[in-house]
Amino acid sequence: MNIDQVMITFIAESRELLEQMENALLAVAHDGPEAVNAIFRAAHTIKGSAGMFGLDAVVEFTHVAESVLDKVRDGAVPVSDELVTLLLSCADHIGALVDAVEAGTLEGDTVLPAAGAPLVAALQGYLEGGVSVAAKAAVPMPAHAVSEAEQWHISLRFGADVLRNGMDPLSFIRYLGQMGRITGIATLTDGLPGADEFDPESCYLGFEIGFHSSADKAAIDSVFDFVRDDCQIRILAPHSKITEYIAWLDELPEQRERLGEMLVRCGSITAHELEQALAAQSAAGAAGGEVVPIGTILVDQGAVRAPVVEAALVKQRQAPEAKPQQENRSVRVDADKLDRLINLVGELIIAGAGANLVARRTQIPELLECTSTLSDLVEEVRDSALQLRMVKIGATFNRFGRVVHDVSRELGKDIRLQVSGEDAELDKTVVEKIGDPLTHLVRNAMDHGIEPVDVRAARGKPAQGTVALNAYHDSGSIVIEVSDDGGGLKRERILAKAVERGLVEPGRTLTDKEIFGLIFEPGFSTAEQVTNLSGRGVGMDVVKRNIVALRGSVEIASTEGVGTTVTVRLPLTLAIINGFQVGVGKSVFVIPMDMVEECIEFREADHAHADYVDLRGQPLPFVRLRERFALHGAAARRQSIVVVRYGSRKAGLVVDTLLGEFQTVIKPLGKVFSGARFLSGSSILGNGDVALILDMAALLNGVEADGQAAA
Incomplete structure (x- = not known):
């Protein structure tokens, strides 16, 4: 037996059990005995596995917690907020012990086990006569x-x-x-x-x-x-x-x-x-x-x-006859191996595109048929490989139950977390990187959004405030909403602060969206006092920067006295997409296919001095990509408009040629081009040329800005 490999499994499974334990503790008020049993099983399994490796510090501490949980199961100890808070702290301490096991520092460490002494003392208070089950077990039985x-x-x-x-x-x-x-x-x-x-x-x-x-x-x-x-x-x-x-x-x-x-x-x-x-x-x-x-x-x-x-x-x-059920089987795979697989699939797509180009150029029927079959298979492999990296966002949402529990007590507020859309899936890499920005948004909503109990009562609101997390798919993206039913943002105060700092010219008229967007400026804050959580103007700019780095966008909608909703829009994957290729002169651009609604003919002579077209009775603003990217050369005699939608915004992109749908492997832009506007990445075409992937959020913001400037 490979002990090192078994130890790795023990550490991974212990962390999963601790996560289950934490979720059950936060839900124990609603789930009752079922949650208590889940908590007990998690603690018992960790203790048993730790005993196999002689991890006495883990066994001894977990055993005392397990003894209290046993009394809870028997009904001898009632579940209270104080007990839940204590057991959450115990789970944190067990997690710290497991981390020390992984680092190889637990043996001989006297500080970490001693840190659990206050928790053990508190647990002892819940045991009959202050004597733990472990102590009773040491008494000889007649x-x-x-x-x-x-x-x-x-x-x-x-x-x-x-x-x-x-x-x-x-x-x-x-x-x-x-x-x-x-x-x-x-x-x-x-x-x-x-x-x-x-x-x-x-x-x-x-x-x-x-x-x-x-x-x-x-x-x-x-x-x-x-x-x-x-x-x-x-x-x-x-x-x-x-x-x-x-x-x-x-x-x-x-x-x-x-x-x-x-x-x-x-x-x-x-x-x-x-x-x-x-x-x-x-x-x-x-x-x-x-x-x-x-x-x-x-x-x-x-x-x-x-x-x-x-x-x-x-x-x-x-018992009556029953139809056999399909066995559910799963296997644990190292994330690095999945990343390697995705990279190889990306290279396979690029190579396949090159083969297709050669086949179309030679017009050999047998070769065309083979490359067509190969393209279909590569597409299936791509979809299957990407699906392996798709995970439900519910695991990320569940983390915030503990955040809300701890922060609400620190602030002295009564706040509950409401979660929906936890079954929405997105790429594992996106999930890993969105956790910190969401944590900041949730904590900010609790600190600045939710009012104190007396203020809520005076406004006729329930004493308990609500922070809501919601996720859903829309146009090839995942949308995450962080909402609260608090006091909302004070529009005039934000604008006055922006004028004071020189971010906005005095007397300039701004929309609500533009004013609320000022919150994401570095160092911007309207907090009247600094707290342990926020108020220094540090964080919201980092939130936006991290989201934009994921090719996403963030917006704020708020009504004073009602609440605030922060909407984060992210791509489902950072690796491979279905892209719609368009040409402007000799340059090729890629639009994410899920955002393309239709293509219509564009006559330059009819719109020489206009910035919108009539689309079935509705005005559609458009942008000429040739002008946006300052490309040289004359426009094609016959141009097209690609109608795209990003969230609630719709606009048109004027291009010379429509090249069609292709699988697109996303490559990051180099540091030299990191400041380039309206671009989110690049891709390699079958002939070796580079195509640029358009940043639709930035482009559509630019269209709106142009329209407002013209007005």
């Missing part, structure tokens, strides 16, 4: 207190190579003692060879263990997950458990299931025991022998008692 009927029996045989694989058999037994009370243990030495054949690196011991615990069979079995391939385990449940298993079987829904699956669901056997039994059944069938029923094999192996199997068979016969 022999007469343990009934044979309540005792698990574990038969354990370690393989000869367990020591060579870096595992200590006794560490598993010690960890087992943390889940309950080992009431008896017998060491089996019948496997010991003679002195001449004895190998000091081999393990020859087995154990028969009496175990008293309230844990279920799956939890006990999970203790041995990391040594599964190097041992044989038989776990025989207490007699008292038989009636519980039968009762659970009676409560199962009326649906057709295999016998083994039913026994796993009710907890009488583990998934591993079922796998072993199925393997034995298959081996017997392959050898030509009689196929033994799976229930008989499980009873013979000591995995389950006969009455439980009989009850499961009765339940199985009562």
Whole structure:
């Protein structure tokens, strides 16, 4: 076993479990017992996995938190805001311990474990008499207190190579003692060879263990997950458990299931025991022998008692036939490998475009047919590869539950988070880079947007303020809205501040959109006082810069006294798009295909001095790309207008030629061109030339500015 690889898996899974734990804690007020169970399972799994690696600091701290959660499950400790806040801090501390494990600094570190001491002290207050379950477990249990009927029996045989694989058999037994009370243990030495054949690196011991615990069979079995391939385990449940298993079987829904699956669901056997039994059944069938029923094999192996199997068979016969369900399978893939795949697909598209160009030039029918088939396959590969990198934005939205919980308490405000559209998907790279800007917008909305409770009451608003996150797809982009029902932006104050700083000339008339856009100027702030969260005029300019770097745009709409909505528009992917190519002289430009609505003929003579055309009774402003980019040469005799839409804005682009739709691999512009306006990237054509990708947000803003200047 590769211990380093297993440790990486432990760290990744621990972080996922901590995220689940945090989400369940934030939802515990609404979800009740289901959320409490999810929190307990996450803490228990982390503790169990940490115990396998001898991470005592993680095990000891998590065990105390788990003890409190156990009391919450039993109803002995009520769920309160104070307890939720404490458990969130505990999750943070466990996360810090896991980070130290990854960095290799946990062993010998006395500062980090000591930092959890105040949390342990607070947890102790929720435990009966201030004594934790861990302390109680250390008290010897009288022999007469343990009934044979309540005792698990574990038969354990370690393989000869367990020591060579870096595992200590006794560490598993010690960890087992943390889940309950080992009431008896017998060491089996019948496997010991003679002195001449004895190998000091081999393990020859087995154990028969009496175990008293309230844990279920799956939890006990999970203790041995990391040594599964190097041992044989038989776990025989207490007699008292038989009636519980039968009762659970009676409560199962009326649906057709295999016998083994039913026994796993009710907890009488583990998934591993079922796998072993199925393997034995298959081996017997392959050898030509009689196929033994799976229930008989499980009873013979000591995995389950006969009455439980009989009850499961009765339940199985009562259930109607059901259609088989498709198994959901997934695999964890390194993000770097996906990035490498996307890069290779991009190069494949460029090479395919070159092959198509050669085929059209030679006009060989067989070659044209082959390149056409290749193009279709490349397009399918592109779509599939991009889909691998698409993730739901809900994972990012869920982060803000904790932000709202913590910041609202820091500000002394009652604020709830409302999330919608969490199933909208976008590129993993975009998700990773949008987290920080969204965090700043949410915190800003809570600090400056939501009013204090007394102010809200005076305005007739609910005492609890709302910050809303919403996401949806529109025209090949994803739109994220951050809204609040607070006091809104004060238009006149923003304008006065802008005039004071020289950003706007006195007396100039600006639209609401232009005034609210001033907030994104560096150092701009109208806050009356500086807080720990904001008020220094630092941050909103960074938010806009980060969003623009993702080829996105950001706008603000606000009504004083009602609330504010910040709208962020981003591309679905940063790698490959369907592009519509147009020509202006010898230059080629690319327009994202999802923004193209239609193409119409343009007569220069009819619009020599106009900046709009009549499109079915509606004025359509347009911009001549030749003039916008100062391209030399005369315009084509026959020009076209490409009608594009970006959000709520629509405009036309006057071009010389329409080249059609092509797959476009987006390449970033070099530092020399980083300041170029109206461009968001470049692409390599099949003939090796470079095409420039238009920044539609900047272009349409330019069209609006030209129209207002002309007015």
